[in-house]
Amino acid sequence: MATLIDLAQHYNYIVTIFLMMAGLYIVIARGNMVKKLIGLSIFQTSVYLLYIEPGKIIGGTAPIIDPAFSVYSNPLPHVLILTAIVVGVATLALGLALVVRINEAYGTVEEEEIVEKDRDV
Amino acid sequence: MKAVWPHLPALQVVIPLIGALLAGFMRRGTTAFALALVVSWLMPVIAVCMLWQVLSSGTISYHLGGWEPPWGIEYRVDALNGFVLVLVSVVGAVIMPFARRSVAFEIAAPQRAWFYCMYLLCLTGLLGIAITGDAFNAFVFLEISSLSTYVLIALGPDRRALVAAFQYLIMGTIGATFYVIGVGLLYLLTGTLNMADMAVRLAEAWPGQSPAVIAALTFVTVGVSLKLALFPLHAWLPNAYAYAPSWATAFLAATATKVAIYLLIRFLFSVFGASIDVRALPLSDILMALSVAAMFIASTVAVFERNVKRMLAYSSVAQIGYITLGIALANQAGLTGGLVHIVNHALMKAALFLAVGAVFYRACPMNLTDLAGIGRRMPLTMTAFTIAGFGLVGTPGTSGFISKWYLAIGAIERGWWPLVIAIMASSLLALLYVGRVLEVAWLRKPSPAIADASDPPLSMLLPLLVLALATIYFGIDTEWTAGMASTVAKALLGGVR
Amino acid sequence: MTAPSAETLVLLAVLVPFIGAVIIPLCHAVPNLREAVTLATAGILFAIVCALLTPVLGGARPEAHIINVTPGLALAFKAEPLGMLFALVASSLWIVNSIYSIGYMRANDEPRQTGFYVCFAVAIGSAIGIALSKNLFTLFLFYEALTLSTYPLVIHKGNEEAIRAGRLYLVLLLGTSLVLFLPALIGTYALAGTLDFTPGGILGGKVGAGIIALLLAMFVFGIGKAAVMPFHFWLPAAMVAPTPVSALLHAVAVVKAGVFSILKVVVMIFGVEALSAAGQSLWLTLAAGTTIIAASLVALRQDNLKRRLAYSTVSQLSYVILGAAILAPISLIGAAIHIAAHAVSKITLFFAAGSIHTASHLTEVSQLDGIGRRMPWTMGAFAIGAISMIGIPPAVGFVSKWFILSGAMQTGNWIAVAIIIVSTILNAGYFLPIVYRAFFREPHVGKHHDAPAHGEAPWPIVLALTVTAAGTILLFLMPNVPYALATMMMER
Known part of the structure; x- marks a missing residue:
């Protein structure tokens, strides 16, 4: 029971890990390249959450020094994740661009069919 | 010279980055090649100067933007990464002259300048990973080098290069994300991203928080191992190397995996090894x-x-x-x-x-x-x-x-x-x-x-x-x-x- | 100008063949000049080795240190007695063999002769490097160089058979050296902290009998060039090479490099005392004995002359190992002398085989009826080589066998005594019939339409084999130099 409460109090991590596993599963299980990229994005997003959640302190404010406040949220994770989001977007964009090119070259974005077509050559 | 000397660590990364930008604006492959050649030949000079400095007067610590570590990003050059920087830059410099004809032969004219742009970006990323003393900054450089590597591979003459690049993109991103999860856990444990500082604070967190530390160690190790193609995480490598343009393969085989290995060594020895009892694991x-x-x-x-x-x-x-x-x-x-x-x-x-x-x-x-x-x-x-x-x-x-x-x-x-x-x-x-x-x-x-x-x-x-x-x-x-x-x-x- | 110091001579001895190898291709267009360069290189090398002989016999041990590859791992040379013996054998026979090669290669119109002479010079240079190495690492370096430089000679013919033989040659020799020899070398370094050849050994008293047995086994089988069974297959396979290669490399330089290395390891890495103390004599005797007897039995059944000679080499090489296995000083001296004895005798036999091939294109023993009448010089030399192999006076093979046998009797190693006696009978069994056929059987007239009437082979060939046959007798009469060097090897 204690563990259950403990888990419930850290529900944010459960959500993060669920997203992480879901994303990873999609990447592994799907043969469609676009779906793979979607999975990859979900996977990456879960990491954004992993960073940002602990930065939030209940009752904390933005980190602007003011005598009225003594508890601040940590701004650094937000900054880091801003960078990570940029990286993620770039990855997704490049991935999609590759998928477009693959579609042009093979006429399909299904991994199995591509393997099939290469074997024929 | 005097004015440049203290800023060598920044220049090591900034010069190829600016080079990449300029190359991106160029239309002709030949001019982009000339630029890449100049940058590539400049890099070993800087790297050797730094290594010499390290060997004669100890570790260089460069505070990016003047922010003191552990708050700001620190570029930290010691014997290990001085050695890696020299290796990467020298290999780049030596093989660069080969590129002009090989690239002209294998890659269509409008894409040649882009090829050199991507090479310079990749060089930026690799040198950045090697030079930075900040774990998250290393992730950013890792992704810079990876993204440009995907493009370099996709430029290969065969259509299979596209698939190889895509597969590498998936695997590489998973690897980098694993790494960043590990770094995130370390950040949660220690509140710092500076590797040297992290090692000190991790010693305090261990052994009280050992499961979390081990989780972080595992994520970092697996993530980096994907990038360095440790068996059995190597599945991306054979196709990527086989279908990339010849010159890109030579460059990547000689440098990219090596830098990932550097990162693994850095974490295993300087971060974890220095703070926790790795030998017990x-x-x-x-x-x-x-x-x-x-x-x-x-x-x-x-x-x-x-x-x-x-x-x-x-x-x-x-x-x-x-x-x-x-x-x-x-x-x-x-x-x-x-x-x-x-x-x-x-x-x-x-x-x-x-x-x-x-x-x-x-x-x-x-x-x-x-x-x-x-x-x-x-x-x-x-x-x-x-x-x-x-x-x-x-x-x-x-x-x-x-x-x-x-x-x-x-x-x-x-x-x-x-x-x-x-x-x-x-x-x-x-x-x-x-x-x-x-x-x-x-x-x-x-x-x-x-x-x-x-x-x-x-x-x-x-x-x-x-x-x-x-x-x-x-x-x-x-x-x-x-x-x-x-x-x-x-x-x-x-x-x- | 003063005479070069002994240290310089050591360095020169190793360098001269390699310099020759660089000059030879420059003379590609002028075959006469090219061959002259080969002969000159061989002559200079021999002169240098002879010049080194005096100081070494006088007790000096000149050294030349090149570079420390890693701390404790040096590329260095040192002239010591056993090495001098090997260097002397290799360099003197190179001159004779060069004369022979010129006759053989031209008469048989072989292709790619420049490459042939270059690889030959590199191989001899590697052999000299092995002979004069100061430590096991340097020896290993040149050991591998010898393998790689002789590979092109093995595949000289370039046909499918040669390529297959070359594959076997490379995989077996590099394989054994990488998987057994090198780990043994590394293990020795880790245990002893050095690899320098030291009289009395470097491992004595440092490790237990079990480790010594393991290391010794790894050395004996890992040095594949010594052709201890079961790693002997490369040697018969290598016989596809032109005969001068079989003669100098696969009867002298390469295989002697193997047994020389084993002798060096036994005497100067383990130390005779340490090995006797660890009781290593018996199994090594058996391993060598098995090879001697088995290879002789195989040789009995070979009809191809060169293959028969190859198996005889396998068998004779193990005499040297047997001499080492007995672990008596006198048998070790015998083993060292056998390096020289077998070299001159076997090269004579190969020269004769090549001479027959050149003159009549015959390769099988069964075709040789009556050939002694047409080629009296060749078959006369062959007979001398054969009696030396069997170990009958007045040929040098008797001397070395005598010493090994005495050692076996001294130590009461009756297995070794039995092996020597049985193998002598077997040797006679596969050599004397050839001599008998050649001289006392009627030639098959008209049976070989493709073999027209022929006389002796070209004069360089006949000259070369006469010289080595004479050497076989001469060394029996005056074994002073090999004997002196061999005894000095045993001094602490």
């Missing part, structure tokens, strides 16, 4: 088992591979096994062997892939049977290939022997006698796959496909020969390689708890 046993598996399985696959570039790619997986074996041994001789093999393998593999690139430039065949008699048509190219090939085998008199020598001594010191035989037996597999190519290249009658092939022009031949000669030179005089690696290993092991 089964890490080195796991790493050793995987390394030995890589040495044997990847070499065996290479023996049966028909495409020469794929064969060399599998050989890379096997050779990376030697390096990680040195890391697993984690004693003076073993680690020296692993570190020196980073250099030796980089030089040999660059030579081999360049030789294959030169053959492709002249004759276009890639399957083993098409190479029949190529040795008679392109004697100098194939001589370089032969020398570097014997380096892979570890014949005495080549640099590969030196690596294996240290590894074997390290294995004995660790009490792992059978490992010595394993190291040598896997060399025998290397002899088989190298020998297969050599036999076809030198002893078979030249096939009509290569009837009018001849040695490539000097700009391509020279880098190839320099690398091949380096394979021999560093097998005889090891002052710069093994001597340096030994210093680095000593420093790393000295810091381990």
Whole structure:
């Protein structure tokens, strides 16, 4: 029971890990390249959450020094994740661009069919 | 000069970054090449200056933007990454002249400038990973180098290059994300991203928070291992190397995996090793088992591979096994062997892939049977290939022997006698796959496909020969390689708890 | 100009063949000049080795240190007695063999002669490097160089058979050296902390009998060039090479490099005392004995002359190992002398085989009926070589066998005594019938249409084999130099 409460109090991590596993599963299980990229994005997003959640302190404010406040949220994770989001977007964009090119070259974005077509050559 | 001197660490990364930007604006491949050449030749100068500075007056700590660490990003150069920076920049500089004709031959005119742009970005990323002392900054550079690598691979002449790039993108992103999860956990534990600071604070968190620390260690190790293609996480590598443009393959094989290995060493020794009791974990046993598996399985696959570039790619997986074996041994001789093999393998593999690139430039065949008699048509190219090939085998008199020598001594010191035989037996597999190519290249009658092939022009031949000669030179005089690696290993092991 | 110091001579001895190898291809267009360069290189090398002989016999041990590859791992040379013996054998026979090669290669119109002479010079240079190495690492370096430089000679013919033989040659020799020899070398380094050849050994008293047995086994089987069974297959396979290669390399330089290395390891790495103390004599005797007897039995059944000679080599090489296995000083001296004895005798036999091939294109023993009447010089030399192999006076083979046998009797190693006696009978069994056929059987007239009437082979060939046959007798009469060197080897 204690563990259950403990888990419930850290529900944010459960959500993060669920997203992480879901994303990873999609990447592994799907043969469609676009779906793979979607999975990859979900996977990456879960990491954004992993960073940002602990930065939030209940009752904390933005980190602007003011005598009225003594508890601040940590701004650094937000900054880091801003960078990570940029990286993620770039990855997704490049991935999609590759998928477009693959579609042009093979006429399909299904991994199995591509393997099939290469074997024929 | 005086004004520039203290800012060398920043310049090491900023110059190629600006170069990439400028190259992005260029239309003609030739001008972009000239720019890339200038940048590539400037990099070793900076790297050597820094290494000299480190050796004479100790670690360089550069505060980016003037922010004090651990708040700001610190560029921290010690013997280990000074060594890696020199390796990456020197390899880039040596093989750069090869690029012009090879790229012009393999890549369509409108994309050539982009190719150099991506190369410079990749160089920025690799040098950045090596130089930064900040774990998250390393992630950013990791992604910069990875994203540009995906593009470099996708520019390959075959449509399969696109699929290879896509597969690498998926695997690479998973790896980088694993790494960033690990770093996130470390950040949660320690509240810092500066590696040196992290090591200090991690010691306080251990052993109270040991499950979290171990989770972080696992995520970082697995993530980086994906990037460095540790068996069995190497699936992306053979296709990526096989279908990328020849020159890009040579550059990536020599540098990209090596920098990832650097990152692994940095984390295992300087961050975790310095703070927690790594030896209590089964890490080195796991790493050793995987390394030995890589040495044997990847070499065996290479023996049966028909495409020469794929064969060399599998050989890379096997050779990376030697390096990680040195890391697993984690004693003076073993680690020296692993570190020196980073250099030796980089030089040999660059030579081999360049030789294959030169053959492709002249004759276009890639399957083993098409190479029949190529040795008679392109004697100098194939001589370089032969020398570097014997380096892979570890014949005495080549640099590969030196690596294996240290590894074997390290294995004995660790009490792992059978490992010595394993190291040598896997060399025998290397002899088989190298020998297969050599036999076809030198002893078979030249096939009509290569009837009018001849040695490539000097700009391509020279880098190839320099690398091949380096394979021999560093097998005889090891002052710069093994001597340096030994210093680095000593420093790393000295810091381990 | 003063005479070069002994240290310089050591360095020169190793360098001269390699310099020759660089000059030879420059003379590609002028065969006469090219051959002159080969002969000159061989002559200079021999002169240098002879010049070194005086100081070494006088007790000096000149050294030349090149570079420390890693701390404790040096590339260095040192002239010591056993090495001088090997260097002397290799360099003197190179001159004779060069004369022979010129006759053989031209008469048989072999292709790629420049490459042939280059590889030959490199191989001899590697052999000299082995002979004069100061430590096991340097020896290993040149050992591998010897393998690689002789590989192109093995595949000289370039046909499918030669390529297959070359593959076997390379895989077996590099394989054993990488998987057994090198780990043993590394193990020795880890245990002893040095690899320098030291009279009395470097491992004595440092390790237990079990480790000594393991290391010794790894050395004996790992040094594949010594052709101890079961790693002997490369040697018969290598016989596809042109006869001068079989003669100088696969009867002298390469295989002697193997047994020389084993002798060096036994005497100067382990130390005779340490090995006797560890009780290593018996199994090594058996291993060598098995090879001697088995290879002789195989040789009995070979009809191809060169293959028969190859198996005889396998068998004779193990005499040297047997001499070492007995672990008596006198048998070790015998083993050292046998290096020289077998070299001159076997090269004579190969020269004769090549001479027959050149003159009549015959390769099988069964075709040789009556050939002694047409080629009296050749078959006379062959007979001398054969009696030396069997160990009958007045040929030098008797001297070395005598010493080995005395050692076996001294130590009461009756197995070794039995092996020597049985193998002598077997040797006679496969050599005397050839001599008998050649001289006392009627030639098959008209049976070989493709073999027209012929006389002796070209004069360089006949000259070479006469010289070595004479050497076989001469060394019996005056074994002073090999004997002196061999005894000095045993001094502490």
